[in-house]
Amino acid sequence: MAQVRRGKKRKAVPNPNRRFMALSENIAAGEALPDSKEAEIEVDVDEEVESVIEVGVRSEDESDDFMVVTKHCQRTRSGREVKKPRGQ
Secondary structure, three states: OOOOOOOOOOOOOOOOOHHHHHHHHHHHHOOOOOOOHHHHHHHHHHHHHHHHHHHHOOOHHHHHHOOOOOOOOOEOOOOOEOOOOOOO
């Protein structure tokens, strides 16, 4: 007689769409949206974009005087620099 084996216990995975379902129900009902961290994150991202734009702005005089010499290096999919590139 063959012995019955139990399957491997698996960790319960929460449904990632649950919060979106709750938001859609609130919007459909016309209720006020609850305070959440997403609003704070969006504000922070906007501030970061503005700072990046400010850093990227240069006058024409500076662009003539400043030359950036970059060494082109190959990178792996994980972002690590390849020390010895393949000879193709």
